[in-house]
Amino acid sequence: MSSASTLSSICFEQGCWFKGERKIRVTDKVVKRPSSMSFRVSATSSASKDIRIGLLGASGYTGAEIVRLLANHPHFGVTLMTADRKAGQSMDSVFPHLRAQKLPRLVSVKDADFSSVDAVFCCLPHGTTQEIIKGLPTTLKIVDLSADFRLRDISEYEEWYGQPHQAVELQKEVVYGLTELLRDDIKKARLVANPGCYPTSVQLPLVPLLKENLIKHENIIIDAKSGVSGAGRGAKEANLYSEIAEGISSYGVTRHRHVPEIEQGLSDVAQSKVTVSFTPHLMPMIRGMQSTIYVEMAPGVKTEDLYQQLRSSYEDEEFVKVLEEGVVPRTHNVRGSNYCFMNVFPDRIPGRAIIISVIDNLVKGASGQALQNLNIMMGLPETMGLLHQPLFP
């Protein structure tokens, strides 16, 4: 084995060094480096890793984010990458910031050879995704980042997405990939529908509270804000610098397609229909998402109860953190990382509370959570490749 590939198979996770899946070092003591271990630093070669990944939609923002995260993953190497308009181009020219990784050339989906991969991240626009996934070998594990398989009720999909569903049969085997809440199902899944970014930031705080009947099912108001990268890399007039900078734009008012996804997840745990008022806003920032959520507490419940419930629900979670009392979560706290930070505050109106949750839309809201899910599906430690710290300031 060359020294470069030796290095690529060694990683640091949760305070331990791993070589492959074998723990080789506990780092709370000073220990000597084994003489057989090489520390020559070189660019990560995707081809030298043992699990081959196909990345559909690699020339988009979430595709690029997966490639960035996989640079620190000891097992997943990208061996197939697709694009549409950019098919035929090299990743070095499309995303120069990823050039150290020695990536394959972009091909169109119709020319892709899926016999050369073990698992797929699908980062395609919704609507396009169903038919493509329907045509993939059934031996592949797939994490789909689009919205195509998130809604169980096909008629609801057709109503909110305005088109017939092309893979109704496949929908029946899908597992929704909100990792912290559904990881036992994800472990057994072949096809995971990765949640939307807004639904992730909303469901993580609300699900534990609804499960314990601490908040009412009605009058949940979600005021949400996203960075512009949430809209993808495709050119759109509404996303021009002159349309975004120095202002805030509400959009999808009363009819954003994440409403049914949020209501589906919340109703599942509440075991009755939960409805929400949800208004998203586009902010003059590149990454980041904040959901400010106004809830009514159940009779006799205090804000302190909500706080304690969230603390105990997430105390063992690596990526979901309930901040110290009174500390306001900021998108700056999670930028570039897979964390969700949240906190709960008493409202001046008795009986109400205000919850603030922040994520990076491209990481916990998309590619990071997708990697967390594929780690689980492949029997690897969930945090693999994801433990880097947020970028601040």
Ligand SMILES: NC(=O)C1=CN([C@@H]2O[C@H](COP(=O)(O)OP(=O)(O)OC[C@H]3O[C@@H](n4cnc5c(N)ncnc54)[C@H](OP(=O)(O)O)[C@@H]3O)[C@@H](O)[C@H]2O)C=CC1
């Ligand atoms: N951005 C975000 O924060 C989040 C995105 N998502 C979802 O993830 C998916 C990807 O998003 P994002 O990366 O932002 O999108 P982008 O628009 O940045 O990228 C889309 C990718 O799909 C390719 N593509 C477009 N149309 C087709 C087609 N008809 N056939 C094959 N390939 C096609 C594009 O190729 P080319 O560049 O060559 O045109 C590009 O590689 C979407 O479904 C999105 O809704 C989910 C959560 C958050």
Ligand SMILES: CC(=O)N[C@@H](CCC(=O)OP(=O)(O)O)C(=O)O
């Ligand atoms: C800022 C922005 O435009 N955000 C996107 C949501 C992010 C996303 O891509 O979500 P899906 O995976 O559900 O498509 C939107 O509002 O449609």
